[in-house]
Amino acid sequence: MDALYTHSGSTITDATRRPHVVIVGAGFGGLNAAKALKNAPVDVTIIDRNNHHLFQPLLYQVATAVLSPADISAPIRHILHKQKNTKVVLAEVTGIDRERQLVWLDDRSVPYDYLIVATGASHSYFGNDQWAPFAPGLKSITDATALRRKILLAFEEAEQETDPDRQRSLLTFILIGAGPTGVEMAGAIAELAHAALASDFRNIDPKAARIILVEALPRILPAFDEKLAKKAQDGLHQLGVEVRTSSAVQDVNAYGVVIAGQQIEAGTVIWTAGVSASAAGKWLGAEQDRAGRARVDQYLNLPGYSNIFIIGDTSSTTQDGKPIPGIAPAAMQGGIYAASVISDRVTGKLNSQPFRYHSRGNLATVGRSYGIADLGKVKFSGFLAWIFWIVAHVFFLIGFRNRFLVLFQSAWGYVTFQRNARLITHDYSAVASARPRERELQPS
């Protein structure tokens, strides 16, 4: 700590070299850390394997053909283009040398004085990785467009299918995990089938599609107040979603899902359950929790390394005995905190305030006009909560242009029930063949 302080302190007098802050990951945490360092006497390098920041909370709307990928993405370079002390590097990080203070890329290394690790999380199949090919998750644009393709193709294949059992299975969609993503996605698929596609087919009735939301716990939305969760469940029922709580998934295979020893045939299974942290914890040799999150101290530091911060879904820490949730606001607050600690250090101040997460509450939507808002003391549901969700999310979006468009598109979708982005790209036979089937020669 002292050594480090002297080190970074000394660099202030050294005009030729300012402390170098490297941020790995341009999600909510990393991006907000970079922005908070705008006026600090440091050079910032932010590294991401994608060229765009992704607004993950709306990713399910891409998977259900409401929005286009570009509507919820913004080029990282452009977000930071006015920030002269900041460089954006498009590259994949392969490791970190915490002793030599180097971040390894595939073909070179980047030295750092301060490191902020904000590499997020991916899905976890709780030790059943063999389920992955049958139950894809939703973390990236590529995940979302692949899922969109699979969902839209299920209807296309059902339209051409002659075997009624096979047709029924193609029109069955199972979501595993009833957190906000599972709930919002289930509602969106129900509306896609029951409204947007309703009159587009000749051999099938999309309204007959089954959407099943499976949850191992006795209730949905465990992070929410129980009454609100109940309201959300009623809303799902009204949209025609079957909710099955206290239903642990025993197996996921090419034909569907096994619950309580019974196979439910489904052409599309979507994993909206567990997340596991990125490999950053391993890179840093950090102690990890069950989900692979690196344990950090109350300063969000890797214990023993006060120049290494691990924030957002990549790290795990408790506050007042409760774990800090893996949601965007927590990541953003963590990024801003880490930036302020670094700014204080390099300007000679010593910040000893530990990180405090301030919850802004939980929001979720159920379909196109019903939401629930759990703001701690204030709890409400219905249309007002849905409007609140739209506004809160849309104005979160980085870049006014996208905000405006997304607001317009949501409004348009609300009025018309239509979906803009019903686009099946790439070779559909590849996806089709991922589903087992025999098709006999049939007349048109």
Place this chain on the structure above:
Amino acid sequence: MDALYTHSGSTITDATRRPHVVIVGAGFGGLNAAKALKNAPVDVTIIDRNNHHLFQPLLYQVATAVLSPADISAPIRHILHKQKNTKVVLAEVTGIDRERQLVWLDDRSVPYDYLIVATGASHSYFGNDQWAPFAPGLKSITDATALRRKILLAFEEAEQETDPDRQRSLLTFILIGAGPTGVEMAGAIAELAHAALASDFRNIDPKAARIILVEALPRILPAFDEKLAKKAQDGLHQLGVEVRTSSAVQDVNAYGVVIAGQQIEAGTVIWTAGVSASAAGKWLGAEQDRAGRARVDQYLNLPGYSNIFIIGDTSSTTQDGKPIPGIAPAAMQGGIYAASVISDRVTGKLNSQPFRYHSRGNLATVGRSYGIADLGKVKFSGFLAWIFWIVAHVFFLIGFRNRFLVLFQSAWGYVTFQRNARLITHDYSAVASARPRERELQPS
């Protein structure tokens, strides 16, 4: 002809079975044929390998990150969802049996009474298919997003490149073929580099990017009036595009293009030259022209088969000694004509009017505020022509929603110079590795 007429005539009296019209391809030709058959006493099946109709004239705007794929696509099913006599089939056609009147799909066959073949065209490398991997063309959404990825990655790689020669080559973009697509694409890339990306990088100056438009003929835009083409060329110069006419390409390789024995190093080469018709001509055993287009008679029929129509870019025919151009209006008019002939036949009328193409003139844009319009007698250029182009194209778009969005996005892009869809999806290393390079270990 008689046999056929009796055949289709007889089906009218047979209430249980109406003549079956199969349309292959849902581009401008096929889609307009289907719509024109809305009230005809026939059953229509339209088959396309994509689920969406693509507005190809704006495809270059997807490749240059102005628009998202969904902005220029509309689900075929939804366009036709109110048309009860029409079925949409998502499938790849593998062949046609003109004697047994069957269209073959990969796993079954579809019988037809009347067949409209509208399968469009793809690019032709004039017998140099080995150039294809180095100079991709632009015909599908997948082409466009791949090209967008390659163009955006060229800047990203240049930013990280330390070798100045290599950097210069990464910032060089060569377009081969100065038809409307080449001209519009060159202008769009110039503006992307010189305006949209101008301030986003630290190690490179995107304004230094070279955009070279190569044309073998002595002039650009051969389909346009010479004066207008000259004005377009001046417009390109003002945007910083180098135009090289009378420059035949001798070779395209991993390092760029060879013209007049001289290699021009370029990280990105785009093929905007020749087109070749789809395989439909082969399927039908038709006589084909050099570009693979099936020769049709003045009724757009495959000679000897008055129940088989070949329209749009797939076919070739002359009018008043001049070939009918391979552009959207010609395809649309052909589709509407074929539909009217079929309607007349099945309702007992005999239509003996040959097809007449009515030219609506030619339009092209040069960058974001300059256009040329060649309407035959009336010819004009400049801002007015650009507005004319926007309106003509945008209101062509199927589906008001997309129209509105595209208009909004064009306007927005015009005001801000910004690009919404600067999205690099999928594994970028794959694309990067398509470019030869050595990279040494370098400090950030």
